[in-house]
Amino acid sequence: MMNLTQALDELVTANRILACEGVVDSFGHVSIRHPYRPDRYVLSRARAPECIEVEDLMEFTCDGTPTDPVGRKPYAERFIHGAVYEARPEVRAVVHHHSPGVIPFSVTGARLSPVMHMCAGIGTRVPTWDSRATFGDTNLLVTNMEMARELAEALGPRPVILMRGHGCVVAGMSLREVVFNSIYLQLNANLQLKASGLGEITFLSEGEVAAVLRTRGSFTFERAWEFWCRRAARPYDVRPMEGTA
Numbered sequence: 001m002m003n004l005t006q007a008l009d010e011l012v013t014a015n016r017i018l019a020c021e022g023v024v025d026s027f028g029h030v031s032i033r034h035p036y037r038p039d040r041y042v043l044s045r046a047r048a049p050e051c052i053e054v055e056d057l058m059e060f061t062c063d064g065t066p067t068d069p070v071g072r073k074p075y076a077e078r079f080i081h082g083a084v085y086e087a088r089p090e091v092r093a094v095v096h097h098h099s100p101g102v103i104p105f106s107v108t109g110a111r112l113s114p115v116m117h118m119c120a121g122i123g124t125r126v127p128t129w130d131s132r133a134t135f136g137d138t139n140l141l142v143t144n145m146e147m148a149r150e151l152a153e154a155l156g157p158r159p160v161i162l163m164r165g166h167g168c169v170v171a172g173m174s175l176r177e178v179v180f181n182s183i184y185l186q187l188n189a190n191l192q193l194k195a196s197g198l199g200e201i202t203f204l205s206e207g208e209v210a211a212v213l214r215t216r217g218s219f220t221f222e223r224a225w226e227f228w229c230r231r232a233a234r235p236y237d238v239r240p241m242e243g244t245a
């Protein structure tokens, strides 16, 4: 198991990568489940991901209460993370982002599904959660556990859910996986939008998505992570590899 220092360092790297790849801008955030305290998670104070340092990382209980605030202001939408960790014991990392590429799919009801093998990790069909259905006219931010729990319930066992007129949530078994799926979610949305102007789209079938995921070993995430670390000018901390996909 990774020690806490390594885990925090990797979380800083994840923030920088997501910013470097244009998935997050001044907004959006990424968290990890605490490596020793599964009832807690680690997330930065409210700051643009590109600027985040280890000192910005804060610990929260699943209901969004900071355990060591020392004057730091948390993200208003931190509740998203805790609700997913609470509902999904297997989840180790969560990203919430507002990538412009995915927004058109959240406001039209247009299907968002993998159009390319590298994007199979987004799931066969990405659902959309509409905060207005239960909570009426809000500023669309998920600022309490009630909203976050409903969002987590709508996510269910899936890796990704869109949020109408807002963004999305990506959940996974490791930080490298959620960063990978966040970047390829954005790519898939952009490719799908481009393809839709050319003609009818042939999506990956459920069987193809399953086959890609079966053969996608940690090698896939490592190869991508090393590349993204280089682009984000962060050190690459190698992880033991399984599989050869």
Ligand SMILES: [Zn+2]
Pocket (backbone or CB within 6 Å): 028, 077, 096, 097, 098, 141, 166, 167
């Ligand atoms: Zn948001």
